[in-house]
Amino acid sequence: MDKLIIEGGHPLRGKVRVSGAKNASLALLCGALLAEDEVILENVPDISDVRIILEIIGTMGAKVRWLGEDILSLKSPDQVVEEAPYNLVKQLRASNLLLGPMLARYGKANVSLPGGCNIGVRPMDLHFKGLVALGADLSLERGAVRGSCKSKGFKGTRVYLDFPSVGATENIMMAAVLAEGQTVIENVAKEPEIVDLANFLNSLGARVRGAGTDLIKIEGVPRLKGGRYSIIPDRIEAGTFMVAAAATRGDVLLENVIPRHLEPLSAKLREANVEVIEGEDSIHIKAEGIEARNIDIKTMPYPGFPTDMQSQMMALLSTVPGTSIIIENIFENRFRVADELKRMGANIKVEGRMAVIEGVPFLQGTQVKASDLRAGAALVISGLMARGETEIGHIQFVDRGYAGIEQKLNHLGACIRRA
C-alpha cells in the first residue's frame, strides 16, 4: 500500500488550481443515468471515487469515454445489464446514490449496501422513506437493497426529512424528476452540491425549483435529454489547501473556487487571525508571520461549518496557543484522527462529540495512518507543519478525494513524495 512521506517545515507559497467537486461529481454521474441521450461533464476530478463510480456504471451497461483530462462523456444504457457489483459498491458510500435514478429510469434496482464506515454508522432510512413515498417497493436481501416501482412509474408526493441529509435529498430529487406530478421535499440539505445537481438535472430538461433553500419542488417530466454541464469546484479540496497554507504560515492563491461556498471556513480562519482575501473565483490566503488565535468550531449542515473540514482544522489548531474546542454534530466517529495527531505530539482530549485541543509549540514527524479521507488530509497538513519526517499510511483514503495531491503541494514548495 502506498505511503506519503513529508519533510515538514516548508511554508506553502504560490498558486494552485482546485479540481471539480468530488461530491457533486458522484451525484451527477449517478444522475446522468436518468438522461436518454449523451451527457458530457466538464471539470470532473481524477480521483479514485470517480473512477470507481464510473466502473460501476460501466458494468451496468453505460458507455463512458474520457474526452480530455477532466471532460467525460456518458451514455446511459436503455436497459440495465447487471446489478451494481458489491466488490465495487463497498468501496464507495456514494454508490447508494444509484438507487433513486435506477428506480426512476429502469423501474428496478439492486444495489448492495456499502455498509457503515470509519466516520459513522450512516443509515439510509431517510433515502428509503422518500423512495417508498414515491412508490418504491424496497426490500433488504443479503446486504443489498432490492427495489422496484409499485406501479408503472413513480408518483409525485410530499416528503419531510427528519434531518437535512445530503444523500437522501439527492436520491429523492433524482427519483422524483421522472415522476408523474409534483414532489415536495421539506427540510432538505442546502449544500452547494445539491444546487449543482438540481442545475444539472434542469439543464437536461428536469423541473426542479428551490435547491439551496430548505424546500425543493419538482414537477415530473416524461424524459430527460442529454446535455453538457460543468461541475462546481471542490470546496473541501479548496478548504484543505486554505488550511494547509495557514498551518505552514504560507501565502497561497487558490484558483477555480466559489468563495461563497467557503464562507463558513473563511470566517473561522479570519477569527483565527489568518488573512483571507476573496476574488471573483479565487481566494488568497496570507499567513506569513501571523500569531494564530485559538477558536471554537461546531460542525453543522451547510451553511454551517462543514464536517468534511473538521479534521483539517484540528490539525491546524493543534499548534495554536490556548484552548480550542471542536464539536462534531454530523458523524460520530470523526475524531479518530486525534489519536494520530497525539502521536505527533498534539494535546487533544476527546469526550463524546467534543474535542478539546490545547495548542502545543510544534508537532514532531512520525509514522501515522489515515483512518478516512479527511483524517488523511489532516495528517498531510500535520506533516507539512511538523519538524522532521512524517510517513502517512493508508493513503488510499486520501486518493478518494484529492486529485494529484503531491504534485499540487510540491508545486507550492512542499517536500512530499509517494513511496
Ligand SMILES: CC(=O)N[C@H]1[C@@H](OP(=O)(O)OP(=O)(O)OC[C@H]2O[C@@H](n3ccc(=O)[nH]c3=O)[C@H](O)[C@@H]2O)O[C@H](CO)[C@@H](O)[C@@H]1O
Ligand atoms: C458523497 C457525499 O456527498 N458525501 C457527503 C455527504 O454524505 P452523506 O450524504 O452520506 O451525509 P448525510 O448528509 O446523509 O448525513 C448526515 C447525517 O445524517 C444521518 N443520516 C443520513 C441519511 C439517512 O438516511 N439517515 C441518517 O440518519 C447520517 O448518519 C449523518 O449523521 O454529506 C456529508 C455531510 O455534509 C459529507 O460529510 C459527505 O462528504
Ligand SMILES: C=C(OP(=O)(O)O)C(=O)O
Ligand atoms: C465523508 C466524505 O465522503 P463520503 O460521503 O463519500 O464518504 C468526505 O468527502 O469527507
